[in-house]
Amino acid sequence: MAVIAKTAPRLWLILVTLMGIVLSPTVSNAAVNYRVTTLLRGLDHPYAMVFLPDGDILVTEKRGTLQRLHNDVLSPVPVAGVEEILASASLFADGKYCGLLDIALHPRFQENQFIYLSLTAGSRAANAVRVIRARYVNDRLQEAVEVFTAFPTKDTANHPGGRLAFIKDGTLLITIGDGFDYREKAQDLHSMLGKIVRVKEDGQIPQDNPFMDEKGGRSAIWSYGHRHPQGILYDAQADTVYEHEHGPRGGDELNVIAAGKNYGWPLETYGVDYSGAYVSPFNEYRGTEQPLFQWTPSLAPSGITQCHGCQWPEWEGDLFISMLAGKRVVRVRVRQGAVTEREDLFEAVGERVRDVRFSPQGALYLILDDSRGRLLKVVPGAGISR
Amino acid sequence: MRKAEVVLAAVAKGVLAFIVVVVFVYAMGTIVQCLFVLAALKSAGAQIPLSVIPRVVWHDLTHQSFYAEGVLVGFGVALPTAALLCRFSKLSQSWVYPLAGATALAVMLHIFNSNFYGLTFFAGTRGWSGFLSQLAVGAVGGRLFAAVRAQWP
Numbered sequence: 001m002a003v004i005a006k007t008a009p010r011l012w013l014i015l016v017t018l019m020g021i022v023l024s025p026t027v028s029n030a031a032v033n034y035r036v037t038t039l040l041r042g043l044d045h046p047y048a049m050v051f052l053p054d055g056d057i058l059v060t061e062k063r064g065t066l067q068r069l070h071n072d073v074l075s076p077v078p079v080a081g082v083e084e085i086l087a088s089a090s091l092f093a094d095g096k097y098c099g100l101l102d103i104a105l106h107p108r109f110q111e112n113q114f115i116y117l118s119l120t121a122g123s124r125a126a127n128a129v130r131v132i133r134a135r136y137v138n139d140r141l142q143e144a145v146e147v148f149t150a151f152p153t154k155d156t157a158n159h160p161g162g163r164l165a166f167i168k169d170g171t172l173l174i175t176i177g178d179g180f181d182y183r184e185k186a187q188d189l190h191s192m193l194g195k196i197v198r199v200k201e202d203g204q205i206p207q208d209n210p211f212m213d214e215k216g217g218r219s220a221i222w223s224y225g226h227r228h229p230q231g232i233l234y235d236a237q238a239d240t241v242y243e244h245e246h247g248p249r250g251g252d253e254l255n256v257i258a259a260g261k262n263y264g265w266p267l268e269t270y271g272v273d274y275s276g277a278y279v280s281p282f283n284e285y286r287g288t289e290q291p292l293f294q295w296t297p298s299l300a301p302s303g304i305t306q307c308h309g310c311q312w313p314e315w316e317g318d319l320f321i322s323m324l325a326g327k328r329v330v331r332v333r334v335r336q337g338a339v340t341e342r343e344d345l346f347e348a349v350g351e352r353v354r355d356v357r358f359s360p361q362g363a364l365y366l367i368l369d370d371s372r373g374r375l376l377k378v379v380p381g382a383g384i385s386r
Numbered sequence: 387m388r389k390a391e392v393v394l395a396a397v398a399k400g401v402l403a404f405i406v407v408v409v410f411v412y413a414m415g416t417i418v419q420c421l422f423v424l425a426a427l428k429s430a431g432a433q434i435p436l437s438v439i440p441r442v443v444w445h446d447l448t449h450q451s452f453y454a455e456g457v458l459v460g461f462g463v464a465l466p467t468a469a470l471l472c473r474f475s476k477l478s479q480s481w482v483y484p485l486a487g488a489t490a491l492a493v494m495l496h497i498f499n500s501n502f503y504g505l506t507f508f509a510g511t512r513g514w515s516g517f518l519s520q521l522a523v524g525a526v527g528g529r530l531f532a533a534v535r536a537q538w539p
Contacts, residue, residue: 184430187431188430267432273509276452277450277508278442278446280427281438281441285432
C-alpha cells in the first residue's frame with residue numbers, strides 16, 4: 001500500500017501529461033525550430049489562401065466560398081458577392097477536384113483592390129479553367145470580369161490546374177492541367193491542356209508571348225508539356241518562376257519555367273502509369289527540359305511558397321512545397337540552379353497539406369485538405385534552438 | 387473409381403486450359419495496350435526506335451499486376467459461367483465462350499475505371515479502338531479456352 005501511495009501521484013502526473021499531448025492542437029518538434037498550432041477547423045475542402053496587406057487571410061473553398069480571417073479568427077460570414085459572381089462565371093464544383101481554386105492579389109492591390117480567382121467553369125461533360133477578376137471592397141467582391149478561359153473544354157474532372165502567379169512585368173501566369181485522359185494534348189500547341197499560359201492583367205495576350213505567331217488563341221501559351229501543375233511561384237529576387245506538377249506513379253516534378261520551353265510530359269517522365277505500365281520509355285527526351293528535382297515515389301505537390309524575410313532566418317530563400325499524398329511540407333533549397341538541400345517538415349500533422357504560404361509577418365500557414373479542413377499556423381518554437 | 391478419375395481428368399483439363407487462356411489474354415491484352423500507348427505517344431511527337439519497343443513490352447508484361455488480377459478474376463467468373471450455360475442449354479460453345487471472354491474484359495475495365503474516379507485506369511484503352519481491341523482479345527481468349535478443352539485428350 002505504501003508503494004502504491006508513493007507512486008500514484010507520479011502515475012497520475014504521467015497520465016495527465018500524456019492526455020495533454022494527445023489532446024493538444026499544437027504539434028511541437030524539439031528537433032527543429034517550429035511549433036504548429038491549429039487556428040481553425042471546419043473549412044470545406046479549402047484550396048488556397050492569400051494574405052491581404054493588413055494581414056487578414058482569404059481562403060478559397062472548392063464549393064465556391066471565400067472565407068476571411070481577421071487576426072487569425074474566422075469572420076462570421078464568408079466574403080459577400082462571391083456566390084453570385086461564381087454563378088455567373090458558371091462555376092463547376094464536383095466536390096472533389098473541380099470548383100473554386102486559386103486566389104491571387106493584383107501586384108498593385110492597394111491601389112486597385114483587384115483580386116483574381118481561378119475556377120473550373122462549365123459542367124462535368126465540358127469544363128475548363130476560368131480566371132475572373134473582381135474588386136474587393138468592404139469585405140465584398142464586386143465588378144467581376146472574366147479574364148481568361150482555357151480551351152478546349154474537357155469531359156474529365158481531374159487535373160484542372162488553375163494556379164496563379166503574377167510575374168515581374170505584371171502579367172499573370174495560369175497553370176492548366178492535361179485533363180488526365182488527354183495527356184498527349186500537353187504537346188499540342190493547338191490546345192491549352194497541359195500548359196502554362198500568360199495573359200495581361202485584363203486578359204489580353206502579351207505581344208511577346210513565345211507562340212504569338214500561332215493562330216487560334218494558342219498565343220497565350222507560355223510553356224507546355226505539363227501534366228498537373230498545382231503550384232507556381234514567382235521569385236522576384238531571382239526573377240525565376242518555379243512550378244511543380246504531379247507525376248503519375250512517381251515523377252512529381254519541380255521545374256524552373258522559361259518562356260517557350262517544353263517540359264516533356266508525356267514524352268518523358270520518371271513515373272509510370274497507375275497500372276504499372278510505361279507512360280513513356282524515356283526519362284529524358286531531346287528538346288525537353290529536365291526537372292530541377294523529381295520525386296519518386298510521388299508525394300503529390302499541391303502548393304508552393306518561399307521564405308523572404310520569414311521568421312526563420314536560416315531558411316531565407318528556401319522553397320516550401322505542400323504535399324497531399326506525402327502529408328508534409330518539403331523545404332527545398334535551390335542554389336546556382338540546383339537543389340542543394342531538402343527537408344521534410346510537419347509530418348507529425350499527418351494530413352494532406354493543400355497549400356502553404358508565408359504571412360506578411362513571416363509566419364508559415366498551412367491549409368489541410370479535408371471536408372473539415374484545418375488552417376494551421378507555424379511559428380518558431382519558443383526556446384527551441386534549431 | 388474409374389468415374390472419379392474421369393471427373394478429375396476433366397477438372398484438370400479445365401484448370402490447365404484456364405491457366406493457358408489467362409496467360410494468353412494477359413500477354414496479348416498487355417501487348418495491345420502497350421502498342422496503343424506507344425501509338426498515342428508517337429502521335430504526340432515522340433520518335434520511338436523499334437529497338438525500344440521490346441523493352442517497353444517486357445516492362446509492361448512484368449509490371450501490370452492489376453491487369454493480371456483483373457483477367458484472372460474476370461475469366462475465373464466468366465468461363466465457368468459459360469461452361470454451365472453450355473452444359474445446361476443448347477447454346478453453342480463457339481460463341482458463348484468468346485462472348486464470355488469479351489464480357490469479362492469489358493466488366494473488368496469498367497470496374498477499374500469506376501473505382502478510379504471515372505477515369506481510364508489502363509491508358510491503352512482510352513479510345514474506343516483501344517477498348518474494343520481489349521474486348522477482341524477477351525473474345526479470342528474465350529474461343530481459345532473452348533478450343534483447348536476440346537483438343538486436349
